[in-house]
Amino acid sequence: MEGMAQQTRNGHSASAAEVAALAGVSRQTVSRVVNGMPNVTEKTRKRVLAAMEELGFRPNFAGAALHGGSYRSIGLCMYNITRVGNLATLEGIMQAAREHDFAVTMIEMGGDKPYTLADASRRMVERPVDGMILNMNRMAPDFEEFVPQPGVRTVILSMYAHPRCTTIDSDQYGSCELLTNYLLEHGHSNMRFVAGPENSISSRFREAGWRDTLGRAHVDAAPMLRGDWSADSGYAMGERIAAEVLAGGSQAPTAVLAANDQMALGVIAALENAGLSVPDDVSVVGIDDALEGLVPHNRLTTLRFDLRGVGKLAFEAAIGESSSIEAIHVPSTLVERSTVRDIRG
Amino acid sequence: MEGMAQQTRNGHSASAAEVAALAGVSRQTVSRVVNGMPNVTEKTRKRVLAAMEELGFRPNFAGAALHGGSYRSIGLCMYNITRVGNLATLEGIMQAAREHDFAVTMIEMGGDKPYTLADASRRMVERPVDGMILNMNRMAPDFEEFVPQPGVRTVILSMYAHPRCTTIDSDQYGSCELLTNYLLEHGHSNMRFVAGPENSISSRFREAGWRDTLGRAHVDAAPMLRGDWSADSGYAMGERIAAEVLAGGSQAPTAVLAANDQMALGVIAALENAGLSVPDDVSVVGIDDALEGLVPHNRLTTLRFDLRGVGKLAFEAAIGESSSIEAIHVPSTLVERSTVRDIRG
């Protein structure tokens, strides 16, 4: 059993005291070596390191954290990791965490029913975290009245501002404002909007951005077409739009704004299937820039969110010292490809 | 500052002792209430709960864990979260974790250079985790010689078996074995294989599965076509295949096995662009079943991995009591749609 010298007691790794005993020094010297502090002779350091090696020493996290320091970890509660946007945000958070040598402690809430922020916060706070980020996809039932756990900075990923927590999200509203203006500037005053599902917050803000922008430009909005984010739903709406275009008349649309790229893809397929050309007959724009590498010859003009930026800001707000409460909307950038034609003049 | 009664000292939440003092009971009684132990009068419990509420008590994780219990968390080290497969695996792990009331502590390794298992393990072990799962996308340089941290069960997500750790992965080899046999059974003895990039382990196993299966069936393998997972690379290979088909002759392919769905999509687009019909002229199969909702009228016959199953098994191996070391390959299932034609007879 010599090879098993690492194991002491019931599976727990050796303590600093045992290392100290083996190395013939005091426990404090071991601590100094572990934490790379100065004022240790090279000879002593070597002896301690050898003892650590022999015993398979693993500094006890609890003992270290107990003293009152930070856990160097932030909590993240996600509702649905699978959603493309959430994933990129997660990546941004992870990247920021790595730069600060933080870990990310994740818990997932049951995917079926919408969770309350209070539940998420309660489950998270019993973990070793220095702050927390709560993702809110659908509307949390207790959003307004939610009170964050005292002493743990809490950031909510949400378009809605919160009275007691900093909120961060990509500017969903601004995204459609930007795209609508873009289409208007290219002469498309008669456009159709293919929306996402009604229960999605993003979807609602995207729709509002479109509608308000048209209103500000004094352009009448045609009835919105309801999709469900999927390419097939986009295709179905695309068929309707194709019929409108083919029917002609002054109300015939010249452009389509789809609330995500998949639906835009469906719209394009339906239009082309009906013998129409994109962008010669109809211009189409999407949102998300999610088709990269996924579709051959991707040429969709779309909008890219700075999701890593969102993740980074969320992380920094969660560990930040500032106690100010902000509502941050991160802007997005237009990605011009070739599905929009300029029809002015 | 009455509303700030929650905050004591420098941002730390109140201790059980302070709660005890306020409630006029012993600290041990507070502990009993917190942990829901029996033998506490209802009246006492109420008083303690009230005191906890007033002070905003948060049980100190370190203090509790110090006693030697479990952290109720497993570590996960990921190389690249963005990859579709990794995401689904993560989801499986999260789901299993939730069922056991575990959290998942994630760290990400720098996305640019391949990481060593030793690095990942070292960074992970200083966190409060009861076990760890290491993801290995490319070949880790130290795979063979890696020795897991003593006392922390370590699971590697890898197709290769490891001498000292349990390994788990979707059966990449078996996936192409299954699909190749499927095509052979449908009369396609002349098929082309569009591979993924050379540095990907999955890619290598998928290619080997295809090649070996053809060998066992005594069918000559045509030269493999090298893609890079992207739809555009699939399109490029599809153009070459189309040329071969149109050239005719006994060596003209009747089917294509693409190592992922995106490339299959590209192949189909190229074939159809060349005036060929799928599946009437050429059959095409992909792998991953990744196009759901993403593409209108998805009809690609493909293979679905049980990635959640992989995640679940990995989690359970990481917290399991059994010290046996296994190499688990989780099988996948065929998803028949309509891009393969039976040309027997």
Next chain:
DNA sequence: AACCAAAATGAGCACGTGAACATTTGACAA
């Protein structure tokens, strides 16, 4: 009222570490 068992509560130790402070060692100059 007296007694007893069971339930409720309290006291003290142990966990492994970091930090402040105390002590020893070693080098060098007078």
Next chain:
DNA sequence: TTGTCAAATGTTCACGTGCTCATTTTGGTT
């Protein structure tokens, strides 16, 4: 040799909790 000072090392305390064991209280029975 002796004194001095800095570097190296050791000692002690504190952190907040769970557990074991001791003590007190409660409720019921004789």
